[in-house]
Amino acid sequence: MITIPYLTAVSTYFSYGLLFAFGQLRDYSRRIFDWWSTNNLHGYAPICLAHEDFYIRRLYHRIQDCFGRPISSAPDAWVDVVERFSNDNNKTLKRTTKSTRCLNLGSYNYLGFGSYDEYCTPLVIDSLKKFSPSTCSSRVDAGTTSVHAELEECVAKYVGKPAAIVTGMGYATNSAIIPVLIGKVCFCCYLSCGDVTPKTYVLQGGLIISDSLNHTSIVNGARGSGATIRVFQHNTPAHLERVLKEQIAEGQPRTHRPWKKIMVVVEGIYSMEGEICQLPEIVSICKKYKAYVYLDEAHSIGAIGKTGRGVCELLGVDTADVDIMMGTFTKSFGSCGGYIAGSKDLIQYLKYQCPAHLYATSISTPSAQQIISAVKVILGEDGSNRGAQKLARIRENSNFFRAELQKMGFEVLGDNDSPVMPIMLYNPAKIPAFSRECLRENVAVVVVGFPATPLLLARARICISASHSREDLIKALQVISKAGDLTGIKYFPAAPKKQEEVKDTIKLD
Amino acid sequence: MYVRALPTTDVNRNTEWFTYPGVWTTYIIIIFFSWLLVLSVFHCSPGMAWTIVHLAHFTVTYHSFHWKKGTPFGDDQGIYNRLTWWEQIDNGKQLTRNRKFLTVVPIVLYLIASHTTDYQHPMLFLNTLAVFVMVVMKFPHMHKVRIFGINGDQ
Numbered sequence: 001m002i003t004i005p006y007l008t009a010v011s012t013y014f015s016y017g018l019l020f021a022f023g024q025l026r027d028y029s030r031r032i033f034d035w036w037s038t039n040n041l042h043g044y045a046p047i048c049l050a051h052e053d054f055y056i057r058r059l060y061h062r063i064q065d066c067f068g069r070p071i072s073s074a075p076d077a078w079v080d081v082v083e084r085f086s087n088d089n090n091k092t093l094k095r096t097t098k099s100t101r102c103l104n105l106g107s108y109n110y111l112g113f114g115s116y117d118e119y120c121t122p123l124v125i126d127s128l129k130k131f132s133p134s135t136c137s138s139r140v141d142a143g144t145t146s147v148h149a150e151l152e153e154c155v156a157k158y159v160g161k162p163a164a165i166v167t168g169m170g171y172a173t174n175s176a177i178i179p180v181l182i183g184k185v186c187f188c189c190y191l192s193c194g195d196v197t198p199k200t201y202v203l204q205g206g207l208i209i210s211d212s213l214n215h216t217s218i219v220n221g222a223r224g225s226g227a228t229i230r231v232f233q234h235n236t237p238a239h240l241e242r243v244l245k246e247q248i249a250e251g252q253p254r255t256h257r258p259w260k261k262i263m264v265v266v267e268g269i270y271s272m273e274g275e276i277c278q279l280p281e282i283v284s285i286c287k288k289y290k291a292y293v294y295l296d297e298a299h300s301i302g303a304i305g306k307t308g309r310g311v312c313e314l315l316g317v318d319t320a321d322v323d324i325m326m327g328t329f330t331k332s333f334g335s336c337g338g339y340i341a342g343s344k345d346l347i348q349y350l351k352y353q354c355p356a357h358l359y360a361t362s363i364s365t366p367s368a369q370q371i372i373s374a375v376k377v378i379l380g381e382d383g384s385n386r387g388a389q390k391l392a393r394i395r396e397n398s399n400f401f402r403a404e405l406q407k408m409g410f411e412v413l414g415d416n417d418s419p420v421m422p423i424m425l426y427n428p429a430k431i432p433a434f435s436r437e438c439l440r441e442n443v444a445v446v447v448v449g450f451p452a453t454p455l456l457l458a459r460a461r462i463c464i465s466a467s468h469s470r471e472d473l474i475k476a477l478q479v480i481s482k483a484g485d486l487t488g489i490k491y492f493p494a495a496p497k498k499q500e501e502v503k504d505t506i507k508l509d
Numbered sequence: 510m511y512v513r514a515l516p517t518t519d520v521n522r523n524t525e526w527f528t529y530p531g532v533w534t535t536y537i538i539i540i541f542f543s544w545l546l547v548l549s550v551f552h553c554s555p556g557m558a559w560t561i562v563h564l565a566h567f568t569v570t571y572h573s574f575h576w577k578k579g580t581p582f583g584d585d586q587g588i589y590n591r592l593t594w595w596e597q598i599d600n601g602k603q604l605t606r607n608r609k610f611l612t613v614v615p616i617v618l619y620l621i622a623s624h625t626t627d628y629q630h631p632m633l634f635l636n637t638l639a640v641f642v643m644v645v646m647k648f649p650h651m652h653k654v655r656i657f658g659i660n661g662d663q
Binding site: 213 | 510511512513514515516517518519520522525526529530531532534535538539577578579580581582583584586587588590
């Protein structure tokens with residue numbers, strides 16, 4: 001639930017209106033100018049449609065220096081940000097050879113595995129020397145090593161499911177797996193008792209019900225699957241129940257036949273809101289209406305829960321109730337790739353059907369080794385308690401930072417315990433102002449605007465890591481407070497500081 | 510004074526901003542301030558200024574709501590490329606509150622413009638033509654209709 005001051009909403013709409021109006025004027029003058037000048041591209045088709053490019057050309061390019069900043073060191077708590085300059089008003093940016101050491105509040109480095117780790121890195125280097133950086137093959141050809149098999153077992157055990165399948169890229173996990181699980185046409189293979197030959201039935205009609213703020217990879221996978229998609233209001237189980245009831249009662253769009261498969265897709269932590277999904281209610285609703293649950297734990301695996309097992313552990317949901325658990329290794333494990341964990345039959349089916357498994361190159365072996373070692377550290381199987389310390393530290397850091405920001409009067413989204421905290425900016429001019437002011441003070445933050453977020457709700461997203469020390473966080477708070485005062489984003493009244501008790505020194509004679 | 514922004518179920522980022530609080534007020538404030546601007550720049554009578562605002566409003570909204578198709582960003586892979594902004598609003602559902610508001614505003618502007626010019630020609634003719642076209646374009650029956658192929662797809 002986002003609370004906006006009314007004046008800020010009105011001024012934000014007005015600012016965007018002004019920016020769009022100026023963009024249109026510039027486009028018109030550019031078109032007139034180009035009509036007069038000659039060009040030698042007669043007969044060529046345009047590369048992209050003019051209006052599709054409008055936002056990028058006229059709004060994004062103006063503040064391009066706040067996005068895509070290159071770094072030249074490992075994404076640890078402190079990172080080297082390469083300095084860039086522009087001679088043509090941010091249309092093109094040129095890198096210099098200098099870099100500044102900045103406090104890193106933008107990397108998803110939740111448990112601090114993003115840089116040299118005393119247990120993981122030597123094992124990864126050994127694996128690199130033994131297996132080479134790439135397997136140069138897909139999993140079914142020659143790309144499965146012993147490390148891959150160990151990784152899948154390790155992940156399945158960690159997440160709490162019977163089996164798992166691992167792919168080389170987190171985004172591709174969602175967009176390649178969802179079309180295999182559900183579609184306009186669902187295949188179903190039955191083995192009738194006493195009969196050896198399996199009968200394959202082709203059933204029409206899959207339905208995907210996804211949260212309105214799901215990640216683009218899920219949206220792409222859902223659109224690519226061909227199934228009907230319905231959206232429910234973000235994190236509102238009551239609305240999910242209403243949508244499910246309506247859809248089951250209405251049936252498929254034109255024929256009104258019953259749906260053959262219904263899948264509800266939710267995320268563990270929503271990366272733009274920092275909110276934790278209301279999993280127990282959603283799972284109970286899905287059980288009631290017999291829908292499958294697909295849980296995308298990209299940001300929550302390894303970061304929340306007592307042993308880092310994600311949102312199921314945090315909210316006390318039995319993993320057997322969630323049918324498909326998906327996650328990525330890019331956030332808490334410091335590696336790359338994604339996984340799907342489920343029942344043995346499901347994973348077997350995916351291994352036969354999923355294109356990411358059959359045709360895409362398998363995950364690089366040293367990265368797989370990094371994941372295995374990271375999981376061992378988290379569970380304490382490397383002989384030390386560094387894992388438990390990291391988990392405790394990220395929880396402490398997140399709660400401390402969020403509480404301090406809220407005391408200063410910022411509007412911070414997200415639940416307690418979540419390491420993702422977006423600070424609301426709203427006005428489009430505050431996006432580059434906040435970002436550049438923080439960079440000037442050597443703090444690197446990530447700002448997000450339209451169209452990744454709704455138009456009105458631009459924000460600066462802070463990701464806390466277990467490798468941030470208390471001094472780092474205090475410095476970050478000071479810088480953010482100063483930048484916040486300059487840009488005027490302290491929308492709530494600050495909590496009053498505790499006054500020191502002044503003793504009454506009036507003596508009564 | 511704070512308002513709550515409830516998350517919407519509209520996945521189309523191009524039209525979702527219209528469901529948040531404060532849009533209607535901003536729209537009305539922009540129209541009012543443009544009237545003041547026209548008055549101060551052209552030194553004309555208030556009625557003439559309202560006529561100018563009405564016709565400018567007609568041009569701007571015709572272009573942005575009913576002529577431009579698609580979305581200004583490429584993230585949605587062009588699934589709305591054949592729909593104008595008016596057809597994309599509220600997922601194509603007709604007669605919602607937003608659509609009714611956007612239909613009423615040009616009519617109110619027309620009434621103010623004609624009243625303040627004392628129903629004189631030629632302003633009355635221009636205003637009437639503008640409001641007629643504007644309101645007809647917003648009828649539910651005109652959803653996805655392209656007359657004579659104007660603004661149709663290539």
